[in-house]
Amino acid sequence: MLPPDFTPCFSTALPAGEPLCFAIIGDQHLVTPETGLPALAALVPLGSPEVDVLIGHLGTTPCRLIAWPDGTAAPEGLAIEGLRALYGRLGDDAFWISARARQLLSWLRDHRHCGRCGTATTVAEHEAAAICPACAHRMYPRVSPAMMVLIRRGRELLLARSPHFKPGMYSALAGFVEPGETLEACVHRETMEEVGVTITNLRWFASQSWPFPHSLMLAFHADYVAGDIVPQEGEIEDAGWFDIDALPELPGPASIARRLLDDALAELRG
Template structure:
Protein backbone atom coordinates (compact mmCIF):
# COMPACT_ATOMS: atom_id res chain seq x y z
CA UNK A 1 0.00 0.00 0.00
CA UNK A 2 1.43 3.39 -1.02
CA UNK A 3 -0.39 5.42 1.65
CA UNK A 4 -0.45 4.85 5.40
CA UNK A 5 -2.90 7.22 7.20
CA UNK A 6 -1.91 8.83 10.48
CA UNK A 7 -3.30 11.73 12.52
CA UNK A 8 -0.31 12.87 14.59
CA UNK A 9 2.33 14.79 12.60
CA UNK A 10 5.96 13.61 12.79
CA UNK A 11 8.56 15.37 14.89
CA UNK A 12 10.58 16.15 11.77
CA UNK A 13 9.17 17.17 8.38
CA UNK A 14 12.39 16.35 6.56
CA UNK A 15 11.64 14.83 3.16
CA UNK A 16 7.95 15.73 3.44
CA UNK A 17 5.63 15.80 0.45
CA UNK A 18 2.69 18.12 -0.07
CA UNK A 19 -0.62 18.18 -1.88
CA UNK A 20 -1.01 21.90 -2.46
CA UNK A 21 -4.37 23.59 -2.96
CA UNK A 22 -5.25 27.16 -3.79
CA UNK A 23 -8.78 27.22 -2.44
CA UNK A 24 -10.29 24.09 -4.05
CA UNK A 25 -7.84 23.89 -6.95
CA UNK A 26 -4.93 21.44 -6.80
CA UNK A 27 -1.56 22.95 -7.73
CA UNK A 28 0.81 20.61 -9.60
CA UNK A 29 4.26 20.83 -11.15
CA UNK A 30 4.21 20.63 -14.94
CA UNK A 31 7.64 19.03 -14.92
CA UNK A 32 6.80 16.32 -12.38
CA UNK A 33 5.16 12.95 -12.94
CA UNK A 34 3.28 12.95 -9.62
CA UNK A 35 0.89 15.31 -7.83
CA UNK A 36 2.96 15.71 -4.67
CA UNK A 37 5.37 18.63 -4.24
CA UNK A 38 8.49 18.34 -2.05
CA UNK A 39 8.69 20.68 0.95
CA UNK A 40 11.83 22.32 -0.45
CA UNK A 41 9.93 23.32 -3.60
CA UNK A 42 7.14 24.80 -1.46
CA UNK A 43 9.65 26.89 0.45
CA UNK A 44 11.41 28.12 -2.69
CA UNK A 45 8.11 29.22 -4.21
CA UNK A 46 7.50 31.47 -1.19
CA UNK A 47 3.78 30.74 -1.00
CA UNK A 48 1.94 31.86 2.13
CA UNK A 49 0.45 28.82 3.86
CA UNK A 50 -3.03 29.39 5.28
CA UNK A 51 -3.60 25.93 6.75
CA UNK A 52 -1.90 22.56 6.85
CA UNK A 53 -3.19 19.08 7.64
CA UNK A 54 -0.96 16.07 8.19
CA UNK A 55 -2.36 13.15 6.20
CA UNK A 56 0.01 10.27 6.94
CA UNK A 57 2.81 8.66 4.98
CA UNK A 58 3.05 8.33 1.21
CA UNK A 59 5.65 5.71 0.33
CA UNK A 60 6.97 6.15 3.90
CA UNK A 61 7.48 9.90 3.52
CA UNK A 62 5.43 12.39 5.62
CA UNK A 63 2.60 13.82 3.55
CA UNK A 64 0.71 17.05 4.19
CA UNK A 65 -2.30 18.79 2.69
CA UNK A 66 -1.58 22.49 2.33
CA UNK A 67 -3.77 25.42 1.37
CA UNK A 68 -1.94 28.50 0.10
CA UNK A 69 -3.20 32.07 -0.18
CA UNK A 70 -5.44 32.77 -3.16
CA UNK A 71 -3.19 35.67 -4.16
CA UNK A 72 -0.11 33.43 -4.41
CA UNK A 73 1.53 33.79 -7.80
CA UNK A 74 2.06 30.63 -9.82
CA UNK A 75 4.71 30.53 -12.51
CA UNK A 76 2.66 29.46 -15.59
CA UNK A 77 5.74 27.83 -17.07
CA UNK A 78 6.13 25.60 -14.00
CA UNK A 79 2.79 25.16 -12.25
CA UNK A 80 -0.81 24.50 -13.17
CA UNK A 81 -3.98 24.19 -11.12
CA UNK A 82 -7.17 22.24 -11.64
CA UNK A 83 -10.01 20.51 -9.84
CA UNK A 84 -10.10 16.91 -8.71
CA UNK A 85 -12.54 15.92 -11.45
CA UNK A 86 -9.66 16.28 -13.89
CA UNK A 87 -7.79 13.53 -12.03
CA UNK A 88 -10.67 11.06 -12.06
CA UNK A 89 -9.75 7.94 -13.95
CA UNK A 90 -6.22 9.11 -14.68
CA UNK A 91 -3.20 7.54 -13.07
CA UNK A 92 -2.90 6.03 -9.61
CA UNK A 93 -6.30 5.53 -7.91
CA UNK A 94 -4.72 5.59 -4.45
CA UNK A 95 -3.18 8.99 -5.23
CA UNK A 96 -6.56 10.29 -6.36
CA UNK A 97 -8.04 9.03 -3.07
CA UNK A 98 -5.27 10.79 -1.16
CA UNK A 99 -5.91 14.05 -3.02
CA UNK A 100 -9.60 13.70 -2.19
CA UNK A 101 -8.78 13.17 1.47
CA UNK A 102 -6.56 16.26 1.44
CA UNK A 103 -9.24 18.41 -0.19
CA UNK A 104 -11.92 17.31 2.31
CA UNK A 105 -9.76 17.96 5.36
CA UNK A 106 -8.73 21.43 4.22
CA UNK A 107 -12.34 22.34 3.45
CA UNK A 108 -13.44 21.01 6.87
CA UNK A 109 -10.85 23.15 8.70
CA UNK A 110 -11.71 26.20 6.58
CA UNK A 111 -15.44 25.81 7.31
CA UNK A 112 -15.02 25.37 11.07
CA UNK A 113 -12.99 28.40 12.06
CA UNK A 114 -15.69 29.46 14.53
CA UNK A 115 -17.80 27.50 16.98
CA UNK A 116 -21.39 26.96 15.90
CA UNK A 117 -22.52 26.93 19.54
CA UNK A 118 -20.87 29.99 21.12
CA UNK A 119 -19.24 31.78 18.18
CA UNK A 120 -15.68 31.72 19.54
CA UNK A 121 -12.70 30.77 17.41
CA UNK A 122 -11.82 27.08 17.16
CA UNK A 123 -8.36 25.54 17.25
CA UNK A 124 -7.00 22.52 15.41
CA UNK A 125 -6.20 19.57 17.65
CA UNK A 126 -2.77 18.22 16.69
CA UNK A 127 -3.24 14.82 18.33
CA UNK A 128 -6.55 13.79 16.78
CA UNK A 129 -8.52 14.92 13.75
CA UNK A 130 -10.71 17.52 15.45
CA UNK A 131 -11.47 21.24 15.73
CA UNK A 132 -12.00 22.32 19.33
CA UNK A 133 -13.67 25.28 20.96
CA UNK A 134 -11.77 25.90 24.20
CA UNK A 135 -14.41 28.14 25.90
CA UNK A 136 -17.41 25.79 25.53
CA UNK A 137 -15.60 22.49 24.76
CA UNK A 138 -17.47 21.82 21.52
CA UNK A 139 -15.62 19.38 19.26
CA UNK A 140 -16.10 19.07 15.51
CA UNK A 141 -14.78 16.10 13.56
CA UNK A 142 -14.55 15.89 9.77
CA UNK A 143 -18.05 15.49 8.38
CA UNK A 144 -18.85 12.62 6.04
CA UNK A 145 -22.15 12.64 4.15
CA UNK A 146 -23.42 9.06 3.54
CA UNK A 147 -25.20 8.45 0.24
CA UNK A 148 -26.61 5.47 -1.58
CA UNK A 149 -25.88 4.78 -5.23
CA UNK A 150 -27.81 2.04 -6.98
CA UNK A 151 -27.93 0.21 -10.29
CA UNK A 152 -31.49 -0.97 -10.87
CA UNK A 153 -31.58 -4.01 -13.16
CA UNK A 154 -34.21 -5.93 -15.14
CA UNK A 155 -32.69 -9.02 -16.68
CA UNK A 156 -30.19 -7.88 -19.31
CA UNK A 157 -31.31 -4.26 -18.97
CA UNK A 158 -30.20 -1.60 -16.54
CA UNK A 159 -31.89 1.63 -15.57
CA UNK A 160 -29.65 4.62 -16.27
CA UNK A 161 -30.45 8.31 -15.95
CA UNK A 162 -29.14 11.64 -17.17
CA UNK A 163 -29.13 13.97 -14.21
CA UNK A 164 -30.63 17.43 -14.60
CA UNK A 165 -27.72 19.25 -12.97
CA UNK A 166 -25.00 17.61 -15.08
CA UNK A 167 -23.96 18.90 -18.46
CA UNK A 168 -23.37 16.57 -21.36
CA UNK A 169 -24.99 13.32 -22.38
CA UNK A 170 -23.65 10.96 -19.74
CA UNK A 171 -26.07 8.45 -18.21
CA UNK A 172 -25.37 7.06 -14.76
CA UNK A 173 -26.88 5.22 -11.82
CA UNK A 174 -29.29 6.76 -9.30
CA UNK A 175 -28.00 8.21 -6.05
CA UNK A 176 -29.17 10.19 -3.04
CA UNK A 177 -28.28 11.35 0.45
CA UNK A 178 -29.29 9.36 3.52
CA UNK A 179 -31.59 11.46 5.67
CA UNK A 180 -31.76 11.56 9.45
CA UNK A 181 -33.39 8.43 10.85
CA UNK A 182 -33.14 6.44 7.61
CA UNK A 183 -31.29 3.22 6.89
CA UNK A 184 -29.36 2.91 3.64
CA UNK A 185 -31.99 0.49 2.32
CA UNK A 186 -34.87 2.85 3.14
CA UNK A 187 -33.05 5.69 1.41
CA UNK A 188 -32.48 3.57 -1.68
CA UNK A 189 -36.15 2.67 -2.08
CA UNK A 190 -37.25 6.27 -1.42
CA UNK A 191 -34.76 7.82 -3.84
CA UNK A 192 -35.62 5.43 -6.67
CA UNK A 193 -39.33 6.05 -6.13
CA UNK A 194 -38.88 9.83 -5.98
CA UNK A 195 -36.50 10.16 -8.93
CA UNK A 196 -38.00 7.74 -11.47
CA UNK A 197 -41.27 6.51 -9.95
CA UNK A 198 -40.57 2.77 -9.84
CA UNK A 199 -40.37 0.18 -7.09
CA UNK A 200 -37.44 -2.15 -6.42
CA UNK A 201 -37.25 -5.60 -4.85
CA UNK A 202 -34.17 -7.56 -3.83
CA UNK A 203 -31.15 -5.46 -2.87
CA UNK A 204 -27.49 -6.51 -2.97
CA UNK A 205 -24.70 -4.51 -1.39
CA UNK A 206 -21.73 -3.99 -3.73
CA UNK A 207 -19.18 -1.78 -1.96
CA UNK A 208 -18.35 1.78 -0.97
CA UNK A 209 -16.26 4.67 -2.21
CA UNK A 210 -15.10 7.92 -0.67
CA UNK A 211 -16.22 10.65 -3.05
CA UNK A 212 -14.61 14.06 -2.39
CA UNK A 213 -17.23 16.20 -4.17
CA UNK A 214 -17.31 17.54 -1.54
CA UNK A 215 -17.28 14.89 1.23
CA UNK A 216 -19.49 11.92 0.51
CA UNK A 217 -19.31 8.22 1.29
CA UNK A 218 -21.06 6.36 -1.50
CA UNK A 219 -22.68 3.04 -0.53
CA UNK A 220 -23.19 1.02 -3.70
CA UNK A 221 -26.08 -1.42 -4.29
CA UNK A 222 -27.73 -3.49 -7.00
CA UNK A 223 -31.54 -3.55 -6.95
CA UNK A 224 -33.96 -5.75 -8.88
CA UNK A 225 -36.82 -3.98 -10.65
CA UNK A 226 -40.16 -4.78 -8.99
CA UNK A 227 -42.74 -2.68 -10.81
CA UNK A 228 -43.95 0.65 -12.16
CA UNK A 229 -43.27 2.87 -15.16
CA UNK A 230 -40.47 5.40 -15.36
CA UNK A 231 -41.69 8.89 -14.46
CA UNK A 232 -38.76 11.31 -14.06
CA UNK A 233 -38.67 13.95 -11.37
CA UNK A 234 -37.75 16.93 -13.61
CA UNK A 235 -35.84 18.83 -10.94
CA UNK A 236 -33.52 15.84 -10.53
CA UNK A 237 -33.63 13.71 -13.68
CA UNK A 238 -33.55 15.02 -17.25
CA UNK A 239 -34.04 11.59 -18.81
CA UNK A 240 -34.02 7.94 -17.78
CA UNK A 241 -34.54 4.62 -19.50
CA UNK A 242 -33.84 0.92 -19.70
CA UNK A 243 -30.67 0.07 -21.62
CA UNK A 244 -29.51 -3.35 -22.78
CA UNK A 245 -25.98 -4.06 -21.61
CA UNK A 246 -24.80 -4.34 -25.24
CA UNK A 247 -26.28 -0.94 -26.19
CA UNK A 248 -25.24 1.44 -23.45
CA UNK A 249 -25.00 5.22 -23.74
CA UNK A 250 -21.97 7.09 -22.44
CA UNK A 251 -21.44 5.98 -18.82
CA UNK A 252 -19.05 6.94 -15.98
CA UNK A 253 -15.42 5.88 -15.83
CA UNK A 254 -14.52 2.72 -13.86
CA UNK A 255 -12.72 4.99 -11.39
CA UNK A 256 -16.16 5.88 -9.99
CA UNK A 257 -18.37 3.46 -8.14
CA UNK A 258 -21.14 4.13 -10.66
CA UNK A 259 -18.89 2.85 -13.43
CA UNK A 260 -17.86 -0.11 -11.29
CA UNK A 261 -21.49 -1.10 -10.68
CA UNK A 262 -22.24 -1.06 -14.40
CA UNK A 263 -19.15 -3.04 -15.38
CA UNK A 264 -19.59 -5.57 -12.60
CA UNK A 265 -23.16 -6.32 -13.69
CA UNK A 266 -22.08 -6.75 -17.31
CA UNK A 267 -19.42 -9.22 -16.15
CA UNK A 268 -22.06 -11.18 -14.23
CA UNK A 269 -24.30 -11.37 -17.29
CA UNK A 270 -21.59 -12.39 -19.73
CA UNK A 271 -20.11 -15.06 -17.47
CA UNK A 272 -23.37 -16.95 -17.13
Protein backbone atom coordinates in the same frame (compact mmCIF):
# COMPACT_ATOMS: atom_id res chain seq x y z
CA MET B 1 -9.22 4.01 -2.78
CA LEU B 2 -6.47 4.95 -0.33
CA PRO B 3 -3.44 2.67 -0.82
CA PRO B 4 -3.27 -0.37 1.51
CA ASP B 5 0.02 0.86 3.00
CA PHE B 6 -1.41 4.30 3.79
CA THR B 7 -2.11 4.95 7.47
CA PRO B 8 -4.31 7.99 8.09
CA CYS B 9 -3.58 10.33 10.96
CA PHE B 10 -3.94 14.03 11.65
CA SER B 11 -1.43 16.22 13.40
CA THR B 12 -0.43 19.86 13.46
CA ALA B 13 3.03 18.74 14.66
CA LEU B 14 5.06 18.24 11.50
CA PRO B 15 7.65 15.46 11.27
CA ALA B 16 11.18 16.04 10.03
CA GLY B 17 12.22 14.67 6.65
CA GLU B 18 11.00 15.05 3.10
CA PRO B 19 7.24 14.46 2.94
CA LEU B 20 4.88 13.75 0.09
CA CYS B 21 3.33 17.19 -0.45
CA PHE B 22 -0.38 17.48 -1.19
CA ALA B 23 -0.37 21.17 -2.03
CA ILE B 24 -3.57 23.07 -2.77
CA ILE B 25 -4.31 26.67 -3.78
CA GLY B 26 -7.98 27.47 -3.26
CA ASP B 27 -9.43 24.14 -4.45
CA GLN B 28 -6.82 23.51 -7.15
CA HIS B 29 -3.99 21.02 -6.70
CA LEU B 30 -0.35 21.90 -7.40
CA VAL B 31 1.48 19.40 -9.60
CA THR B 32 4.72 19.24 -11.53
CA PRO B 33 4.68 19.47 -15.36
CA GLU B 34 4.98 15.64 -15.38
CA THR B 35 1.85 15.44 -13.18
CA GLY B 36 3.74 14.46 -10.05
CA LEU B 37 3.62 15.79 -6.51
CA PRO B 38 5.74 18.89 -5.88
CA ALA B 39 8.83 18.74 -3.67
CA LEU B 40 8.66 20.71 -0.42
CA ALA B 41 11.42 23.06 -1.65
CA ALA B 42 9.35 23.94 -4.74
CA LEU B 43 6.64 25.36 -2.44
CA VAL B 44 8.92 27.82 -0.61
CA PRO B 45 8.16 30.72 -3.02
CA LEU B 46 4.48 30.50 -1.99
CA GLY B 47 5.31 31.81 1.47
CA SER B 48 3.54 30.96 4.69
CA PRO B 49 0.64 28.53 4.09
CA GLU B 50 -2.93 28.80 5.33
CA VAL B 51 -2.84 25.13 6.42
CA ASP B 52 0.10 22.75 6.94
CA VAL B 53 -0.77 19.47 8.66
CA LEU B 54 0.25 15.82 8.65
CA ILE B 55 -2.58 13.69 7.24
CA GLY B 56 -1.01 10.22 7.25
CA HIS B 57 1.91 8.08 6.17
CA LEU B 58 2.42 6.18 2.94
CA GLY B 59 4.58 3.36 4.23
CA THR B 60 6.85 5.40 6.46
CA THR B 61 6.77 8.57 4.34
CA PRO B 62 4.82 11.42 5.94
CA CYS B 63 2.05 12.98 3.84
CA ARG B 64 1.37 16.68 4.36
CA LEU B 65 -1.59 18.77 3.34
CA ILE B 66 -0.25 22.25 2.60
CA ALA B 67 -2.71 24.88 1.38
CA TRP B 68 -2.89 28.53 0.39
CA PRO B 69 -5.94 30.68 -0.21
CA ASP B 70 -7.61 31.10 -3.59
CA GLY B 71 -5.86 33.74 -5.68
CA THR B 72 -2.33 32.80 -4.58
CA ALA B 73 -0.10 32.61 -7.66
CA ALA B 74 1.36 29.18 -8.46
CA PRO B 75 5.19 29.21 -8.33
CA GLU B 76 7.18 28.89 -11.51
CA GLY B 77 7.52 25.30 -12.65
CA LEU B 78 4.27 24.07 -11.07
CA ALA B 79 0.78 23.83 -12.54
CA ILE B 80 -2.59 24.01 -10.80
CA GLU B 81 -5.31 21.53 -11.73
CA GLY B 82 -8.74 20.45 -10.52
CA LEU B 83 -8.82 17.11 -8.70
CA ARG B 84 -11.25 15.45 -11.15
CA ALA B 85 -8.92 16.25 -14.05
CA LEU B 86 -6.04 14.54 -12.25
CA TYR B 87 -7.68 11.12 -12.11
CA GLY B 88 -5.70 8.62 -14.15
CA ARG B 89 -2.81 11.08 -14.50
CA LEU B 90 -1.58 11.59 -10.94
CA GLY B 91 -1.42 7.87 -10.13
CA ASP B 92 -3.97 6.11 -7.93
CA ASP B 93 -2.08 6.43 -4.64
CA ALA B 94 -1.45 10.16 -4.99
CA PHE B 95 -4.98 10.77 -6.31
CA TRP B 96 -6.76 9.18 -3.35
CA ILE B 97 -4.45 10.78 -0.78
CA SER B 98 -5.14 14.08 -2.57
CA ALA B 99 -8.84 13.33 -2.16
CA ARG B 100 -8.33 12.87 1.59
CA ALA B 101 -6.31 16.11 1.71
CA ARG B 102 -9.06 17.94 -0.10
CA GLN B 103 -11.80 16.76 2.28
CA LEU B 104 -9.75 17.67 5.35
CA LEU B 105 -9.04 21.11 3.89
CA SER B 106 -12.77 21.72 3.23
CA TRP B 107 -13.52 20.73 6.82
CA LEU B 108 -10.82 23.03 8.25
CA ARG B 109 -12.03 25.97 6.17
CA ASP B 110 -15.68 25.35 7.06
CA HIS B 111 -15.04 25.18 10.83
CA ARG B 112 -13.01 28.28 11.58
CA HIS B 113 -15.74 29.38 13.96
CA CYS B 114 -17.86 27.48 16.43
CA GLY B 115 -21.33 26.62 15.11
CA ARG B 116 -22.76 27.00 18.60
CA CYS B 117 -21.29 30.26 19.88
CA GLY B 118 -19.33 31.79 16.99
CA THR B 119 -15.94 31.87 18.73
CA ALA B 120 -12.87 31.23 16.53
CA THR B 121 -11.86 27.55 16.82
CA THR B 122 -8.48 25.96 17.35
CA VAL B 123 -7.37 22.68 15.77
CA ALA B 124 -6.43 19.78 18.05
CA GLU B 125 -2.75 18.86 17.87
CA HIS B 126 -3.11 15.12 17.28
CA GLU B 127 -6.70 14.59 16.18
CA ALA B 128 -8.85 15.84 13.32
CA ALA B 129 -11.00 18.00 15.58
CA ALA B 130 -11.74 21.73 15.56
CA ILE B 131 -12.32 22.79 19.14
CA CYS B 132 -14.14 25.86 20.46
CA PRO B 133 -12.09 27.41 23.31
CA ALA B 134 -15.20 29.13 24.71
CA CYS B 135 -17.78 26.30 24.89
CA ALA B 136 -15.66 23.17 24.21
CA HIS B 137 -17.77 22.13 21.21
CA ARG B 138 -15.79 19.76 18.97
CA MET B 139 -16.26 19.63 15.22
CA TYR B 140 -15.02 16.59 13.28
CA PRO B 141 -14.62 16.11 9.52
CA ARG B 142 -17.96 15.43 7.91
CA VAL B 143 -18.56 12.31 5.80
CA SER B 144 -21.98 12.16 4.14
CA PRO B 145 -23.26 8.67 3.24
CA ALA B 146 -25.05 8.41 -0.07
CA MET B 147 -26.52 5.32 -1.68
CA MET B 148 -26.17 4.32 -5.31
CA VAL B 149 -28.29 1.64 -6.94
CA LEU B 150 -28.22 0.01 -10.36
CA ILE B 151 -31.58 -1.61 -11.13
CA ARG B 152 -31.88 -4.49 -13.59
CA ARG B 153 -34.84 -5.87 -15.55
CA GLY B 154 -33.62 -8.82 -17.59
CA ARG B 155 -31.02 -7.46 -20.01
CA GLU B 156 -31.98 -3.87 -19.28
CA LEU B 157 -30.55 -1.35 -16.81
CA LEU B 158 -32.43 1.59 -15.34
CA LEU B 159 -30.28 4.66 -15.97
CA ALA B 160 -31.05 8.28 -15.27
CA ARG B 161 -29.51 11.69 -15.71
CA SER B 162 -29.59 14.63 -13.37
CA PRO B 163 -29.67 18.15 -14.82
CA HIS B 164 -26.03 18.78 -13.81
CA PHE B 165 -24.63 15.81 -15.76
CA LYS B 166 -22.75 16.57 -18.95
CA PRO B 167 -24.99 16.24 -22.04
CA GLY B 168 -25.84 12.67 -23.03
CA MET B 169 -24.45 11.00 -19.90
CA TYR B 170 -26.59 8.61 -17.83
CA SER B 171 -25.82 6.80 -14.59
CA ALA B 172 -27.22 4.69 -11.77
CA LEU B 173 -29.54 6.33 -9.23
CA ALA B 174 -28.02 8.04 -6.20
CA GLY B 175 -29.18 9.95 -3.16
CA PHE B 176 -28.19 11.00 0.34
CA VAL B 177 -29.14 9.06 3.45
CA GLU B 178 -31.57 10.94 5.72
CA PRO B 179 -30.90 11.27 9.46
CA GLY B 180 -32.58 8.34 11.22
CA GLU B 181 -32.78 6.22 8.07
CA THR B 182 -31.12 2.88 7.30
CA LEU B 183 -29.11 2.56 4.12
CA GLU B 184 -31.49 -0.08 2.77
CA ALA B 185 -34.54 2.11 3.44
CA CYS B 186 -32.75 4.97 1.70
CA VAL B 187 -32.24 2.85 -1.44
CA HIS B 188 -35.96 2.01 -1.64
CA ARG B 189 -37.10 5.56 -0.81
CA GLU B 190 -34.75 7.31 -3.25
CA THR B 191 -35.67 4.85 -6.01
CA MET B 192 -39.38 5.52 -5.46
CA GLU B 193 -38.84 9.30 -5.31
CA GLU B 194 -36.52 9.55 -8.30
CA VAL B 195 -38.18 7.15 -10.75
CA GLY B 196 -41.34 5.74 -9.09
CA VAL B 197 -40.50 2.04 -9.28
CA THR B 198 -40.27 -0.68 -6.63
CA ILE B 199 -37.21 -2.92 -6.32
CA THR B 200 -36.07 -6.04 -4.48
CA ASN B 201 -33.04 -8.21 -3.82
CA LEU B 202 -30.55 -5.48 -2.86
CA ARG B 203 -27.00 -6.79 -3.28
CA TRP B 204 -24.06 -4.96 -1.74
CA PHE B 205 -21.39 -4.01 -4.29
CA ALA B 206 -18.76 -1.67 -2.81
CA SER B 207 -18.16 1.76 -1.34
CA GLN B 208 -16.05 4.67 -2.45
CA SER B 209 -15.01 7.96 -0.93
CA TRP B 210 -16.14 10.76 -3.22
CA PRO B 211 -14.45 14.01 -2.26
CA PHE B 212 -16.85 16.41 -4.04
CA PRO B 213 -17.14 17.60 -1.32
CA HIS B 214 -17.34 14.81 1.32
CA SER B 215 -19.55 11.89 0.28
CA LEU B 216 -19.17 8.20 0.96
CA MET B 217 -20.90 6.39 -1.89
CA LEU B 218 -22.43 3.00 -0.95
CA ALA B 219 -23.35 1.04 -4.05
CA PHE B 220 -25.89 -1.76 -4.57
CA HIS B 221 -27.30 -3.87 -7.35
CA ALA B 222 -31.08 -4.42 -7.28
CA ASP B 223 -33.83 -6.07 -9.30
CA TYR B 224 -36.94 -4.36 -10.66
CA VAL B 225 -40.32 -5.35 -9.27
CA ALA B 226 -43.04 -3.02 -10.58
CA GLY B 227 -44.01 0.47 -11.70
CA ASP B 228 -43.60 2.74 -14.72
CA ILE B 229 -40.69 5.18 -14.67
CA VAL B 230 -41.76 8.66 -13.57
CA PRO B 231 -38.73 10.98 -13.36
CA GLN B 232 -38.72 13.21 -10.28
CA GLU B 233 -39.20 16.82 -11.30
CA GLY B 234 -36.13 18.97 -10.72
CA GLU B 235 -33.93 16.00 -9.76
CA ILE B 236 -34.11 13.63 -12.73
CA GLU B 237 -34.05 15.15 -16.19
CA ASP B 238 -34.59 11.82 -17.94
CA ALA B 239 -34.60 8.14 -17.01
CA GLY B 240 -35.21 4.93 -18.92
CA TRP B 241 -34.49 1.26 -19.48
CA PHE B 242 -31.41 0.65 -21.61
CA ASP B 243 -30.48 -2.68 -23.17
CA ILE B 244 -26.93 -3.67 -22.26
CA ASP B 245 -26.01 -3.50 -25.96
CA ALA B 246 -27.50 -0.03 -26.49
CA LEU B 247 -26.14 2.02 -23.62
CA PRO B 248 -25.81 5.80 -23.54
CA GLU B 249 -22.62 7.58 -22.46
CA LEU B 250 -21.62 6.35 -18.99
CA PRO B 251 -19.63 8.02 -16.16
CA GLY B 252 -15.84 7.98 -16.28
CA PRO B 253 -13.62 5.35 -14.64
CA ALA B 254 -12.93 7.40 -11.47
CA SER B 255 -16.48 6.87 -10.25
CA ILE B 256 -17.94 3.91 -8.43
CA ALA B 257 -20.94 4.33 -10.75
CA ARG B 258 -18.82 3.11 -13.63
CA ARG B 259 -17.45 0.16 -11.64
CA LEU B 260 -20.99 -0.78 -10.61
CA LEU B 261 -22.13 -0.61 -14.25
CA ASP B 262 -19.15 -2.61 -15.48
CA ASP B 263 -19.81 -5.24 -12.81
CA ALA B 264 -23.43 -5.64 -13.92
CA LEU B 265 -22.44 -5.73 -17.60
CA ALA B 266 -19.81 -8.41 -16.98
CA GLU B 267 -22.37 -10.53 -15.17
CA LEU B 268 -25.18 -10.03 -17.72
CA ARG B 269 -22.93 -10.65 -20.70
CA GLY B 270 -21.56 -13.74 -18.96
